[in-house]
Amino acid sequence: MVNFVWKQIQKFNTRDPAQDEEKDIFAEGSVSTKALLLDKGVLERFYDKRIHTTAHEYWRVQEFVEGFSDDLLEDFTSVCDRKADIAVQDCIGVGSVYEFWRTSKPLTCDLMVPFAPPKPYQFSAQLCGGTPAEHCWGRIKIERASENNSCLCGMANLGDDMVCLLHGQNEVAKISDALEDLLCSKHTPYLSKDRVIKWFQNGITKAWEKISHKYEFELTFRNLVSLKVRFRSGMTIIFNITPVIRFQDSNAYFVPQFTSNGDNSADTHWLLSFAVYEKHLLKSLAKSLPENPCHIRCLQIVSFLHKKQTDLTGRSPLSNYHLKTALLHLLLDKRPSEWSSDHLEQRVCDILEFIWKSLHKRELWHVLIGNSQVPKEIALLWIFADLL
Known part of the structure; x- marks a missing residue:
């Protein structure tokens, strides 16, 4: 280099x-x-001619991507599996465009979309490994909420003679089954990266079909989490929109990064991203x-x-x-x-x-x-x- x-x-x-x-x-x-x-003058001329991107260009791309993503996510929940009732939160911009150092064109935005299960369930992360490097990944389990949950049905088995008016026993069981069928690796309570990505892409695709009439551009999936917008003028904007899970009350998020080692267990291994930090x-x-x-x-x-x-x-x-x-x-x-x-x-x-x-x-x-x-x-x- x-x-x-x-x-x-x-x-x-x-x-x-x-x-x-x-x-x-x-x-x-x-x-x-x-x-x-390196000569300072030469280096500065090289930067100005080959690399420099104005702050206005960064802001313009960010504004479009965030506004469009908000529209997609607003309709996302209405077209998803209502049995699971998964909550999708506002997107978070991270990476080179949001840190103002991206150089390659077209500018590519990275958005993280946190999601969470309905009450009385929660995602529980288990950090894995024994060294600092190994602690950057973990497995995520779906489980009933602890006693901190505001609803009594999340604390204990209510028995046959008592029901929760918010979460009946049959409803809770259906939610549990729906979540596991939709998001978990087969025969385990752990989230599958492959299933989560497919669920998310399916929801984004349906949401786009619902709102596409409002826009005069073409939207295509470049891969599972990367979208490409092409305007009539020929201009393109690319953004990666990735479903993520927040780790405890921190700004660290588990992201579904794929591996190519052929290990089936890796489907439940989520990378811990510190991009927000x-x-x-x-x-x-x-x-x-x-x-x-x-x-x-x-x-x-x-x-x-x-x-x-x-x-x-x-x-x-x-x-x-x-x-x-x-x-x-x-x-x-x-x-x-x-x-x-x-x-x-x-x-x-x-x-x-x-x-x-x-x-x-x-x-x-x-x-x-x-x-x-x-x-x-x-x-x-x-x-x-x-x-x-």
Whole structure:
């Protein structure tokens, strides 16, 4: 990737020919990031010409996607299985568009849609594994609510001589059966990612059929959770809308990320996403930075170049999420003054070096889990903040 950075930046370089011998540093083979010399003016011109996206464009896409998603979700519950009576909540915007560093076009929004079962049922999450990395996934069980539930029928068996006027015994049994048939892995009380996604996609499809007459564009599913809007003008907008389950009273959410290892048990293994926390962390850290800081531009530059690299050489295990994690680690570690606009080239090199070292160590720690540098205002749940 460092080789590619140099080649792209050099296209914009206007140095004196006498300095061309510096290019020899970047011959074929491995290149240390310490040898990467970037000119601030060249880097800024490269950013302005190839990467820069205005805040207005981000806001415009966000506004459309959120308004359209609200319309879909408003009709979603009316077309879903009424026996299960699942509550769908307002969508939550996360990821690069909402953090203002997305570079690839068309801009792609990521929305999470929390959902919950009707009373007296609840989702109970069980974290799995024994290390910080393994604690990022878990299984989710449907069970009767505890004594904290406001309805007596959620506390105990009422017996044959007493019934709940809100939740009769037959009704509760029907709800339980409907939930398990609709959402759970076969013969288990645990949520199946495959069934949840199919339930959600089916509801979104029916909701679109109900409201499509109000819109003058085409909507298609790119995959199970990704939707593509194509306007008559040819302009397209893509957004991922994913059903998620909130973990306790935190801002961590279980998401149905699929695996390809052929393990049937993985269908009940849900990834725990900290995307909301990460969005809050990035916003919180930005408050202490100088005016017109360079941190977002740094991430955009590295992300843009990484995409160009993978376009040429194929998919890589290194993702934009890893690049963002590197940035967050550096934001926590460096003084705010070091992120002024005058330090753009140094900070780009710092991110590249951080990734370089992480790849050699084959280790990149999560920026939130067990990190004492995370500000208290992020309010990370203690089970993650203390997990070392």
